[in-house]
């Protein structure tokens with residue numbers, strides 16, 4: 001079977017996504033094209049993201065109108081972002097007989113050689129590139145020529161089988177559609193009727209939710225020790241203050257703060273068993289230091305037990321222990337609030353870091369990681385490689 005894969009956040013999936021899938025299906029004579037919504041969206045934006053379950057549901061609703069287009073949940077349950085080569089290698093292992101074409105836009109093609117292990121992608125998949133016919137009449141043919149040049153350059157370096165899929169000029173984006181909806185404008189021209197109804201029914205992308213946290217507070221209090229609960233409340237209001245400072249959604253920050261340690265009531269063995277039971281992957285670092293699992297289990301519980309549907313919040317919980325490169329604003333705020341909340345005592349440079357958090361959050365992150373790494377080394381404890389990776393990322397960032 002010839003399978004096309006179109007990955008993305010699909011927040012929300014709009015007509016252009018489905019038209020692109022359809023165009024790939026026809027041009028490359030594929031049997032099926034899967035939209036593959038990612039589990040964890042790139043966290044560059046400040047706007048409220050729809051949960052992975054909603055995005056998946058919307059893809060399914062939209063695909064009903066397009067024969068040959070289907071939806072895959074293959075990446076949906078990934079809490080941490082993973083690289084395309086990892087997804088494609090796993091997918092190929094499950095579909096060894098099928099021919100896979102990975103679909104991408106021209107902007108991705110331009111960056112392809114800079115991706116993580118592009119040669120591994122080309123081993124398991126062909127590439128289909130959407131190339132816009134033109135930006136305007138004067139541009140006709142230019143983009144196509146550019147794409148052909150880029151393909152030649154890639155093939156010279158690492159080979160690969162590339163095809164071009166000409167598409168109609170359009171600059172429609174999910175961000176614009178979310179903005180239209182949040183402004184109360186009509187976005188029906190850009191979305192399938194069923195997807196638009198789904199969005200309206202659930203009031204997605206409208207930032208008017210004020211979260212009553214009383215019930216969650218009560219149940220968190222029951223599951224945590226007194227000191228951990230005090231810490232949790234500290235993180236909750238420190239995160240609110242940082243959210244005010246950096247202009248992000250205060251309710252999201254409060255909720256993420258309140259739930260960030262919701263799995264801390266479990267001991268290491270319980271966390272480990274929980275992950276095995278619910279098939280949450282355990283990394284080498286987590287095998288060595290199972291207490292790290294409380295972030296991952298916390299994100300899971302936040303979704304399943306506390307009904308959190310916002311992926312930005314789940315992601316912030318899942319990375320709060322080690323941080324990760326290129327965190328969202330909410331990720332950074334929870335990571336920092338966890339360290340500086342008023343009940344914490346004894347950490348070196350705490351006063352300085354607390355002040356820095358409100359001046360320059362990137363610098364505060366670097367200081368926290370420096371002190372954490374020094375603490376771990378001094379005591380001969382195991383260092384999570386993700387902590388070091390995060391440190392390298394933010395050290396580089398403050399230099400630039």
Ligand SMILES: [Fe+2]
Nearest residue numbers: 260261320321
């Ligand atoms: Fe924690």
Ligand SMILES: [Fe+2]
Nearest residue numbers: 231260261338
């Ligand atoms: Fe914490």
